[in-house]
């Protein structure tokens with residue numbers, strides 16, 4: 461049996477929720493794999509906003525999207541995702557359908573440049589304010605690197621404290637140990 465990676469599982473899960481005019485955010489562009497997935501499935505009328513603090517990540521994403529002929533529907537920004545509210549046009553505030561966070565460090569690069577608890581929580585608060593009714597926020601958190609355990613615990617606690625009348629929380633693979641295993645946390649905004 462072929463094993464599907466966790467990011468592959470996330471893509472497979474999100475795919476039916478993407479359509480021709482989806483507005484999406486990739487909060488951690490990295491090497492552009494999630495951005496490519498989103499850009500390829502939001503259609504010509506969709507828009508993707510992708511953030512990363514590292515020039516190398518933005519460049520890698522830019523190249524990947526250009527090679528697929530998808531650059532025109534993507535705005536890449538070399539800035540922290542905690543600034544998303546100021547960066548995304550107001551017309552899309554409250555209208556974003558899908559938001560992905562893939563926390564941690566850029567693979568094959570400086571492992572000290574990681575997402576951090578304070579900015580991640582700030583960005584998550586900005587992200588839920590961006591969501592449309594039925595919008596989905598997907599977060600992959602990794603407790604295995606230095607700082608990752610605290611960040612993963614903080615993200616889970618943040619998600620568990622969201623108001624239940626507005627958001628549904630889904631912990632995928634709930635049997636896995638949050639101290640050691642990657643965690644996939646999904647927050648769905650209920651319909652307006």
Ligand SMILES: C[S@@+](CC[C@H](N)C(=O)[O-])C[C@H]1O[C@@H](n2cnc3c(N)ncnc32)[C@H](O)[C@@H]1O
Nearest residue numbers: 488489490491492493494512513540541566575
């Ligand atoms: C695991 S990688 C993302 C993988 C990526 N989604 C992909 O498909 O290749 C995490 C990324 O988060 C970025 N990052 C760290 N702090 C950030 C911040 N405050 N805002 C945006 N990106 C950040 C890192 O530079 C790194 O590239």
